[in-house]
Amino acid sequence: MTDLSRRTVLLGSGTLAALLTAPRWLEAQENAPSSIRAIQPWEFKSIQPAESGFVLNRASIAEGLTALEPDGRVVPCLSQSWTVSDDAREWRFVLRDGVVFHDGTPVTAEAVKASMDALLPQARRLSAVPIASIAAEGNEVIFQLARPFGPLPAYLCDFAISVYAPAAFTADGKIASLISTGPFKVDSVDLPRRLTLLRHDAYWGERPSVERAEFEAVANGETRTNMALAGDADVIMNIPTPSVARIESSGMMQVHEVINPRVHALYPDCGKPQFSDARTRRALSLAIDRTAIARTIMRNAELAATQLFPPVMPDWHFDDLPRYDYNVAAAEALLDKAGWIKGADGIRSKDGVRFAGTIHTFPNRPEMPVIATALQAMFKTVGYDLAISVGEASAIVEAKQNGTLDIGFSSRHLAIVPDGIAVISSEFVVEDSRNQSDTGAMNWRNAEFDRLTDAYFAETNEEIRAASRHRLTEILQEDLPVIPIVWYSQIFAVSDGLDGFVNDPFEQRLYLERLRFKA
Amino acid sequence: MTYWTTMIVGRLAQTAMVAWTIVTMCFVFVHVLPGDTALRIAEARGGAEFLNVGRAEEIASEEGLNRPILLQYGEWIRRLATGDLGVSLVSGQSVTSELWYRGQNTLVLGIVGWLASHLVALPIGICAALRPRGWVDKLSSFYCVTMASLPSFLMGIGLISIFALSLRWLPPAGFRSPEHLILPAATLALGLSAFSIRLIRDTVREVNGAFFITFARTKGLTASMALWQNGWRNAAIPIVAFAALQFAAVVDGFIMIETLFNFPGLGDLLVSSMLARDVPMVMGAGLVAAVGYGLVNLAADLTSLALDPRISQRDQRRATFR
Numbered sequence: 144m145t146d147l148s149r150r151t152v153l154l155g156s157g158t159l160a161a162l163l164t165a166p167r168w169l170e171a172q173e174n175a176p177s178s179i180r181a182i183q184p185w186e187f188k189s190i191q192p193a194e195s196g197f198v199l200n201r202a203s204i205a206e207g208l209t210a211l212e213p214d215g216r217v218v219p220c221l222s223q224s225w226t227v228s229d230d231a232r233e234w235r236f237v238l239r240d241g242v243v244f245h246d247g248t249p250v251t252a253e254a255v256k257a258s259m260d261a262l263l264p265q266a267r268r269l270s271a272v273p274i275a276s277i278a279a280e281g282n283e284v285i286f287q288l289a290r291p292f293g294p295l296p297a298y299l300c301d302f303a304i305s306v307y308a309p310a311a312f313t314a315d316g317k318i319a320s321l322i323s324t325g326p327f328k329v330d331s332v333d334l335p336r337r338l339t340l341l342r343h344d345a346y347w348g349e350r351p352s353v354e355r356a357e358f359e360a361v362a363n364g365e366t367r368t369n370m371a372l373a374g375d376a377d378v379i380m381n382i383p384t385p386s387v388a389r390i391e392s393s394g395m396m397q398v399h400e401v402i403n404p405r406v407h408a409l410y411p412d413c414g415k416p417q418f419s420d421a422r423t424r425r426a427l428s429l430a431i432d433r434t435a436i437a438r439t440i441m442r443n444a445e446l447a448a449t450q451l452f453p454p455v456m457p458d459w460h461f462d463d464l465p466r467y468d469y470n471v472a473a474a475e476a477l478l479d480k481a482g483w484i485k486g487a488d489g490i491r492s493k494d495g496v497r498f499a500g501t502i503h504t505f506p507n508r509p510e511m512p513v514i515a516t517a518l519q520a521m522f523k524t525v526g527y528d529l530a531i532s533v534g535e536a537s538a539i540v541e542a543k544q545n546g547t548l549d550i551g552f553s554s555r556h557l558a559i560v561p562d563g564i565a566v567i568s569s570e571f572v573v574e575d576s577r578n579q580s581d582t583g584a585m586n587w588r589n590a591e592f593d594r595l596t597d598a599y600f601a602e603t604n605e606e607i608r609a610a611s612r613h614r615l616t617e618i619l620q621e622d623l624p625v626i627p628i629v630w631y632s633q634i635f636a637v638s639d640g641l642d643g644f645v646n647d648p649f650e651q652r653l654y655l656e657r658l659r660f661k662a
Numbered sequence: 663m664t665y666w667t668t669m670i671v672g673r674l675a676q677t678a679m680v681a682w683t684i685v686t687m688c689f690v691f692v693h694v695l696p697g698d699t700a701l702r703i704a705e706a707r708g709g710a711e712f713l714n715v716g717r718a719e720e721i722a723s724e725e726g727l728n729r730p731i732l733l734q735y736g737e738w739i740r741r742l743a744t745g746d747l748g749v750s751l752v753s754g755q756s757v758t759s760e761l762w763y764r765g766q767n768t769l770v771l772g773i774v775g776w777l778a779s780h781l782v783a784l785p786i787g788i789c790a791a792l793r794p795r796g797w798v799d800k801l802s803s804f805y806c807v808t809m810a811s812l813p814s815f816l817m818g819i820g821l822i823s824i825f826a827l828s829l830r831w832l833p834p835a836g837f838r839s840p841e842h843l844i845l846p847a848a849t850l851a852l853g854l855s856a857f858s859i860r861l862i863r864d865t866v867r868e869v870n871g872a873f874f875i876t877f878a879r880t881k882g883l884t885a886s887m888a889l890w891q892n893g894w895r896n897a898a899i900p901i902v903a904f905a906a907l908q909f910a911a912v913v914d915g916f917i918m919i920e921t922l923f924n925f926p927g928l929g930d931l932l933v934s935s936m937l938a939r940d941v942p943m944v945m946g947a948g949l950v951a952a953v954g955y956g957l958v959n960l961a962a963d964l965t966s967l968a969l970d971p972r973i974s975q976r977d978q979r980r981a982t983f984r
Binding site for chain 2: 196369373375536
């Protein structure tokens with residue numbers, strides 16, 4: 144080999160390697176002015192609806208028979224209306240005319256039924272619905288239920304049960320390609336970071352004004368802030384609270400904030416001697432200065448929880464419920480009355496049991512370990528010795544399973560099914576067959592609560608239902624099987640050049656189809 | 663067999679052994695981490711919000727996580743022998759296609775960063791060597807100490823602050839266009855160049871003082887001509903060896919840089935897969951990193967041989983005397 148050929152080989156190999164390995168996105172991209180770039184914090188782990196979270200609905204790809212409006216109303220979506228039999232066991236959903244899937248095939252009752260049949264086994268929340276059979280008849284999809292079930296339309300908003308075309312499924316009922324009916328169809332999927340979308344020109348509703356959209360996952364909050372400061376996207380979700388002032392002063396994007404149906408709450412093990420008496424749970428609640436936590440850690444005093452459900456769920460939020468007070472003296476008095484006596488180290492004990500335990504939380508929401516530290520200091524003032532363990536969220540479930548969990552500190556979306564009864568039944572009715580949660584209240588039973596929950600599902604009289612809702616939330620407020628700390632707000636950064644942004648407090652949709660660039 | 667063939671076969675066998683060791687260690691580490699693997703996978707699939715023991719049990723049963731560990735390991739090795747790396751326990755996507763996609767990104771970032779670092783390091787290092795204690799040497803020394811002591815995430819944040827947030831010349835994160843490659847590659851390049859400059863400077867200086875350069879000068883060549891005609895090949899050998907060693911440091915650097923710039927590469931994949939206990943993906947990523955490292959070192963050895971045939975003669979003599 145000569146010197147020249149060696150060099151040629153070396154240089155040639157390098158160039159060839161570079162050319163062969165150039166990823167697709169490096170090819171020059173046309174930055175069409177009619178393309179919207181939206182950023183969210185959650186990665187797209189899978190294209191299976193049950194595991195993809197809200198993303199396929201948020202990106203305006205998938206739709207269900209019903210949908211949730213930003214004001215909390217459940218409205219028809221692929222169905223144009225529904226009727227229910229007197230015994231609330233037969234539900235008929237009449238399909239809209241002229242709706243087509245992204246592949247151009249018509250949305251028929253048979254296609255909807257086939258989609259439901261394939262997706263229902265994975266849709267865990269839907270297992271609460273006593274579906275006996277689903278039938279297609281003309282342009283109607285008919286649900287026959289084994290027993291009356293009033294909140295069915297709300298359960299059908301679940302992202303796991305959106306409607307997909309027959310061509311979207313493999314033979315074993317898995318989704319192979321995302322062919323649904325939404326205003327945008329999928330152009331390409333780069334799991335777990337990017338979805339590229341094209342306008343669905345044959346969409347049945349308001350036609351999107353932009354032709355293309357990109358949906359990108361950026362997990363790091365500081366990176367999302369940088370993108371907002373650089374104006375590198377059109378809509379950015381979950382802006383960290385400490386970054387809001389910087390983004391507002393940069394003038395690149397507008398900030399929109401709305402309180403979500405989400406709560407950060409303590410889940411004490413009510414079976415343990417420290418928490419089996421409701422007075423100790425009330426005492427700990429009285430020792431929490433929620434306003435200080437909301438103001439200093441969440442940077443929004445309005446996020447201090449006054450009850451489990453925030454005002455954005457008006458059917459389940461009651462202004463006449465007694466608020467959670469901050470009153471250390473009352474807390475101490477309650478603990479004294481319950482027989483927990485302070486020792487020389489300032490920590491209480493009763494019958495040889497120390498008033499102490501560990502709180503398990505996780506750092507996915509960065510404020511949670513900080514709040515846990517604040518709680519540690521607050522609880523110490525009333526004589527509870529709190530240790531903190533920060534790990535994966537699954538560690539809470541694991542500790543609960545093996546009986547080592549004292550207090551779990553979790554964040555919970557209360558409106559994945561936009562009717563609070565779904566959370567009530569899955570989180571608090573511990574031995575209910577509808578309970579699909581392993582993260583709810585621990586070892587807490589209340590016979591009246593269980594009875595009211597059961598009756599609620601079957602009840603169609605709205606007056607009786609409203610009274611039940613009030614009583615259910617009242618019991619939670621009195622008995623505190625879960626101790627709410629703060630609610631949560633969704634903060635968006637939106638480009639100044641965009642019109643039509645809708646701030647959906649339920650986080651279910653971004654309404655990309657309503658966005659348009661200002662002239 | 664020729665010396666070259668023997669050497670290549672030997673190194674490939676060594677690479678295979680290293681890869682097997684790394685993959686086995688990945689498998690062991692994932693399984694000795696505390697916590698339930700199926701629960702972690704359920705969390706990674708559906709998020710903390712939808713975590714459910716029932717789902718975790720289904721996953722354990724579907725994916726065979728309840729089988730004995732050795733059986734799972736044997737199954738993976740058996741599949742690997744047929745070229746099948748399996749599917750991700752989280753996304754259900756093929757591990758090979760995911761590694762290919764991520765590997766492309768990392769390789770492009772690595773090549774651009776590495777080339778950029780040498781575009782900076784070669785001229786500065788040679789200039790500093792030609793005028794020891796001159797102003798280029800002193801400035802480059804200051805630059806090297808500063809860059810070497812600066813953690814790469816700080817460097818990345820600094821570059822983002824200046825070029826993305828203040829000047830708004832470049833995007834701060836993402837992977838949509840060639841411009842998105844500039845800041846992560848620059849972060850990588852600045853860190854790498856700090857070490858390369860000093861090595862190049864010292865190597866060139868040593869070669870410059872060698873007898874054969876002095877001899878060339880006595881023949882009437884200028885200093886730069888003597889170095890160009892007689893010195894570069896001698897100086898290149900340690901530089902090539904060092905560049906290969908830098909590859910290991912680059913793999914570490916990728917993890918931070920890819921996270922900071924939201925860049926979907928192998929480092930980012932390795933961390934997220936490890937957290938999610940996605941065993942096939944962790945083992946696949948470990949395999950790619952180990953094989954990549956072995957191949958880069960093989961390429962460096964071959965380059966050194968091409969530059970200096972005396973290496974093979976020396977090795978052959980040693981083998982004869984043994």
